Amino acid sequence: MRTRLMRIDLEARSAPSPLLEILSPFAALLGAIFIGGLVIAFIGKSPVEALFVYFLEPLGDPWALTELAVKAAPLTLIAISLSFCYRANLWNIGAEGQFVMGGLSGGIIAVVTQGGVGQETLGSWWILPAMLIAGTLAGLLYAMIPAFLKVKLGASEILTSLMLVYVAEMILDYLVRGPLRDPNGFNFPQSVPFDDVARMPFLMEGERLHGGIVIAVLAVAIASFVMRRTLFGFDVALVGSAPKAARFAGFSDAKLTLAVFAISGGAAGLAGVCEVAGQIGQLQPVISPGYGFAAIIVAFLGRLQPWGILCAGLVLALTTIGGESAQISMKVPLDMTRAFQGILLMCVLAADVFTRYRMRITFARRG
Amino acid sequence: MNIEIIELILITVLTAAMPLVIAAIGELVTERAGVLNLGVEGMMIMGAASGFAIAIMTGSSALGVLGGIGAGVALSAAFGVLTIFLAANQVATGLALTILGVGLSGLIGSGFVGMKRDAIAHLHIPGLSDLPLVGKLVFGQDPFVYAGIALVFGVAWFLKKSRAGLTLRAVGESHTSAHALGVPVRRIRFLAVLFGGACSGLAGAYLSLAYTPFWAPGMTAGRGWIALALVVFASWRPFRAFAGAILFGGATVLQLHAQAASFGIPGQALTALPYLATIVALVLLSLNKRRGAVAPAALGTSFIPER
Numbered sequence: 001m002r003t004r005l006m007r008i009d010l011e012a013r014s015a016p017s018p019l020l021e022i023l024s025p026f027a028a029l030l031g032a033i034f035i036g037g038l039v040i041a042f043i044g045k046s047p048v049e050a051l052f053v054y055f056l057e058p059l060g061d062p063w064a065l066t067e068l069a070v071k072a073a074p075l076t077l078i079a080i081s082l083s084f085c086y087r088a089n090l091w092n093i094g095a096e097g098q099f100v101m102g103g104l105s106g107g108i109i110a111v112v113t114q115g116g117v118g119q120e121t122l123g124s125w126w127i128l129p130a131m132l133i134a135g136t137l138a139g140l141l142y143a144m145i146p147a148f149l150k151v152k153l154g155a156s157e158i159l160t161s162l163m164l165v166y167v168a169e170m171i172l173d174y175l176v177r178g179p180l181r182d183p184n185g186f187n188f189p190q191s192v193p194f195d196d197v198a199r200m201p202f203l204m205e206g207e208r209l210h211g212g213i214v215i216a217v218l219a220v221a222i223a224s225f226v227m228r229r230t231l232f233g234f235d236v237a238l239v240g241s242a243p244k245a246a247r248f249a250g251f252s253d254a255k256l257t258l259a260v261f262a263i264s265g266g267a268a269g270l271a272g273v274c275e276v277a278g279q280i281g282q283l284q285p286v287i288s289p290g291y292g293f294a295a296i297i298v299a300f301l302g303r304l305q306p307w308g309i310l311c312a313g314l315v316l317a318l319t320t321i322g323g324e325s326a327q328i329s330m331k332v333p334l335d336m337t338r339a340f341q342g343i344l345l346m347c348v349l350a351a352d353v354f355t356r357y358r359m360r361i362t363f364a365r366r367g
Numbered sequence: 368m369n370i371e372i373i374e375l376i377l378i379t380v381l382t383a384a385m386p387l388v389i390a391a392i393g394e395l396v397t398e399r400a401g402v403l404n405l406g407v408e409g410m411m412i413m414g415a416a417s418g419f420a421i422a423i424m425t426g427s428s429a430l431g432v433l434g435g436i437g438a439g440v441a442l443s444a445a446f447g448v449l450t451i452f453l454a455a456n457q458v459a460t461g462l463a464l465t466i467l468g469v470g471l472s473g474l475i476g477s478g479f480v481g482m483k484r485d486a487i488a489h490l491h492i493p494g495l496s497d498l499p500l501v502g503k504l505v506f507g508q509d510p511f512v513y514a515g516i517a518l519v520f521g522v523a524w525f526l527k528k529s530r531a532g533l534t535l536r537a538v539g540e541s542h543t544s545a546h547a548l549g550v551p552v553r554r555i556r557f558l559a560v561l562f563g564g565a566c567s568g569l570a571g572a573y574l575s576l577a578y579t580p581f582w583a584p585g586m587t588a589g590r591g592w593i594a595l596a597l598v599v600f601a602s603w604r605p606f607r608a609f610a611g612a613i614l615f616g617g618a619t620v621l622q623l624h625a626q627a628a629s630f631g632i633p634g635q636a637l638t639a640l641p642y643l644a645t646i647v648a649l650v651l652l653s654l655n656k657r658r659g660a661v662a663p664a665a666l667g668t669s670f671i672p673e674r
Contacts, residue, residue, distance in 0.1 A: 008452050010671050043474060091458050149646070153653035158405065158458065159596045160649060166589055166642040174635035293466060300459060335473025335584070342409075342467025346445065349455040349463065357454065357671075 010357040020355040025301055025308070028347035029315065035347070036340045045330055053329060054322030054340075064325075066208050068317050070279055073216040074099070074271040074288075076313035078295035080216075080223045081267030083304040084260040087227075089240040092261055094146065094161030095268040096292025097168035098139040102269025103276040104172050105138035106131035107283040110198035110276075111180055111191050124197040131198060131273050139269015140262050142168065147261035151254040157261075165292070173285045180283055191283035200278040212274030217310070219267065224306035236260060268292060289320070290338070297345045303352075316341065376620070377504050381512060382578060384616025386411070386570040386587075388515045390594035391601070391608045392522050393566020398598055399526060400559035401539035401665035405461025406446055407567050408591025409468020413438040414571025416472035419582040420479050428487045432572045439568020440561055442468055447560040451553050454669035469585070476582045486580040487511070511573040516609075518566070523605040535559060539663035542670040552670050567591065589642065596645045600652050603663065611648070618644050 033055075037047035058064035078095050085092045109131045113119060119127070146161040182192040200210040227233040239246040239256055247253065276287055298316050302309030323337030353359075390407055397404050417438035422431025446464050449455040489509050526532040535555055537545045542552045570590075575582050593615060601607035622637045 010454055012671070039471075039474070086459075093462060149650060149653070153650055155646075155649045155653040156596075156599060159592065159599070160646050162592055163589075163596075163642040163645050167639045170635040170639040174633050177635075178633065296459075296462060297466070333474055333477045335470045335477065337470070339467055339470030339474060342463050342465075342470055345463035345466065346449060346460065349460050350449055350453055353453040353455055359453075 007362045009360045009362070010353070011360060012357055013355075016355050021303065024351040024355050025303060025312070025348060028301070028344065028351040031347040031351070032340065032344040035343050036336075039336070039339060039343075040332065043332070043336075045332055049330060050326060050332065053326045054319060057325060058318055058321045064321055067321050068314060069213050070208055070210070071317035071320055072310075072313040073213045074275055074291045075295050075298050075316055076310050077212075077216040077219050077271040077274070078264075078268045078292060079298035079302065079309045079313060080219050080306055081264040082295055082299045083223070083302070083306070083309060084227075084236055084263050086299055087240045087304050088236045088256060088260050089243070090150075090257055090260055091158045092143060092146065092161050092264045093158055093296060094143070094163075094165045094292070095264060095295055096288060096290065097161070097165035098142045098265040098268035099272040099275070099288050099292045100165075100168040100172050101142040102135035102139035102272030103287045104168075104175065104272070104283065105269070106135035106273030107191065107194075107276045108175075108180070109134055110194040111283065113198065114192050114195055116195075119197075124195075127195075127197050128200070128277065131277055132270060135273030136266045136270045139272060140266035142269070143261045143265020144258070147258050151257050157257075169286075172283070172287065176283050176285050182282075189285050193282045194277065198277060199281060200274060208279065210274070210278035212271070212278045215270065215274060216313075220306045220310045227306065232259070268295075294320075294341060297341050297348075300345060300348050300352075319344075374504055378508075379620045380613060380616045381504070381508070382616075383619045384612040385512050385515045386573050386578065386590055387594050387597060387612035387615055388609055389511070389518060389573065390567045390570035390591060391597040391612060392515075392518045392605060393563040393570075394594060395598045395601070395603055395605060395608055396522060396526075396535070396566075397559045397563035398666055399539045399603055399663055400535050400556045401542060401663050401668065401670075402447075402450065402556050402560055402563075403457045403461065403667040404443065404446055404450075404464070404560060404563055405458060405595065406442065406464025406468065406591075407563075407594050408587060408589065409465035409472075410439040410442045410564050410567035411468075411571040411574075411591040411594075412472040412585070412587045413442055413468045413475075414568030415575040415586055416476040416479075416571075416582060418568070418572030419482075419484075419575035420475055422576055423479055423482055423484060428576055431576050432569065435572025435576070436565045436568040439564040439566070439571065441564075443560050443564020443567070446564075447557045450669065451556050451560065454671050457667050457669070465591070473584050476584060479582045480584070481581075483581050484576075487577045509577045511569075511577055514569070515573075519605050519609045526605065536663070539665055542665050542668075546670070546672055552672070556670070567594075570594070593641060593645050596649055599662075600648045602652070602661075615641060615644065 033051065037051065040047045040050045058068065078099065082092060082095060109127065113127050142164065145164060146157045149155040149160050150157040176191060177189045180191045182190060200212055203209040235246065235251050235256060239251060239253065271291065276283060280287060294316050298309055298312045301315065302312035319337055319340055323334055326332040326336065327334050390411055394404060394407055414435035418431045418435025421434030422428050442464055446460055449460050450457045487509050526536060534550055538550060538552050538555045546552050571587065574586060597608050597611045597615065600611045618641055622640050625632065626634050626637050
């Protein structure tokens with residue numbers, strides 16, 4: 001009996017192909033759109049209409065463009081900081097929890113100072129900066145838990161950082177339904193609305209664009225500088241690609257782990273405060289539509305490169321907005337967006353393989 | 368406390384532990400072959416959604432269970448192709464699988480929210496099932512519980528005593544040595560990944576067809592992640608995974624009772640308990656690790672054979 005067997009072989013390229021590195025995210029996006037279209041067709045909707053609603057319609061609508069920037073800002077800020085972790089081959093997947101803790105801590109300051117409390121002598125100028133600092137610190141400290149457990153005890157940072165997401169969500173839920181609840185809020189589980197002094201400055205009168213967007217773009221520029229021009233950036237990349245060489249060169253694993261977790265936790269916390277002080281304006285039981293998880297996809301779609309991440313943040317924000325309008329106009333469940341994001345990440349990872357390897361498929365004959 | 372209450376508590380602990388047992392045993396085999404699949408949560412919830420949807424549409428629980436297993440296998444196959452044949456990063460691919468699974472399960476389940484069907488029937492052997500204390504515990508469970516326990520024993524035997532199990536462990540310890548001996552490393556890893564997917568799908572189907580016989584979005588509530596932690600906690604050994612799952616099942620039941628009794632502890636604190644317990648378990652294990660409980664040496668690394 002003769003059977004034909006397929007054999008897949010990967011050959012490492014001596015150097016990653018620069019052209020393919022630029023093309024691969026686009027190929028991945030096209031692949032994901034194709035597979036996503038199949039899923040849409042499978043649930044009995046028109047893939048062509050979906051393509052239009054998800055990717056093209058928002059681009060022609062000024063309101064949606066504003067919304068795009070508002071949603072891309074936290075995604076980019078978190079993803080950019082996660083890219084430090086992932087470059088060093090460390091897996092902080094709990095940014096969602098660090099985001100929540102940041103938003104909560106900043107929000108507590110806003111709630112406590114609401115109505116002019118504590119502003120008799122100093123005035124109110126310090127409230128927003130204090131919120132931003134508190135949020136950043138809270139996210140940073142929360143990320144230190146998995147980092148310390150990893151460094152001191154060798155516990156898997158993947159699992160501990162993820163478990164802490166659930167814990168953070170429960171802490172926020174408890175506080176917003178309990179001690180932080182607005183006493184005049186008709187028993188709704190939400191805090192008092194923040195005063196204007198505790199809100200992010202808006203870029204334009206009557207617009208939704210807030211200062212968080214500026215922070216996100218700044219973070220991209222800073223990260224780009226740190227990764228390319230500093231010893232720390234080099235260290236991160238070296239530990240990720242050649243851990244033995246890095247150890248031999250005298251870089252400390254433990255310090256680096258703490259540092260990249262501090263960066264990612266701090267930035268996620270900052271993104272959390274920007275969200276509550278920018279677009280929400282009060283504390284609610286849920287303050288993130290999954291930014292911390294979507295940011296993981298953004299980081300990889302952007303190939304862990306700062307400016308690539310900025311573009312990827314916009315793409316992911318587009319799918320979220322498109323998903324919201326598809327829910328209304330096409331009655332496609334919101335879960336489609338998440339499924340698409342999962343497909344997209346898988347396509348990105350698959351496309352990435354071809355930048356590093358040549359694939360050879362042979363059909364071997366076996367007697 | 369009388370005997371009936373003790374029996375009832377033991378039964379609820381065992382059933383709460385069972386989805387963790389089944390999913391953890393599957394992931395244990397996958398990891399023993401050297402592959403870390405972080406997509407357990409995604410495969411599990413797809414198993415729950417597909418299993419329930421198919422059971423409602425066909426009216427057959429058996430087909431539902433098969434559908435759940437099939438969904439887990441399908442997702443794990445995608446993971447296997449990417450990580451084993453294309454050498455994609457296992458951590459990132461596993462995360463993608465979870466995100467995909469949670470999203471797809473929502474799509475599949477959206478038409479079935481709020482529907483109810485009878486839970487899969489429990490075994491009943493006249494006489495034996497009516498024995499005090501052990502009757503219902505040993506002779507009156509649903510088929511999943513027996514399947515789960517059989518899995519634990521079967522996998523323990525397979526890994527320790529069978530030749531195929533030895534080969535699988537060799538692949539997980541050193542793929543280069545195994546390859547040099549002519550072992551088809553990638554094929555064995557792929558099969559181990561599929562087995563893990565099947566178990567996760569089965570664990571999901573258990574949730575939506577027997578444990579709480581309905582579909583709710585996000586109903587796995589992190590059980591897949593806890594199963595992953597259990598594998599580490601168990602030092603990659605089947606019976607320890609079973610014992611760990613029972614401990615967690617116990618914690619879950621305790622938490623439910625504490626919420627019902629409301630001792631003035633906020634419900635959120637109790638809900639967070641299993642997740643905190645997982646962290647504590649991982650920390651305890653790490654302390655223990657210095658005394659020789661180690662992961663498969665090749666865990667999480669890709670194998671690319673030389674031509």
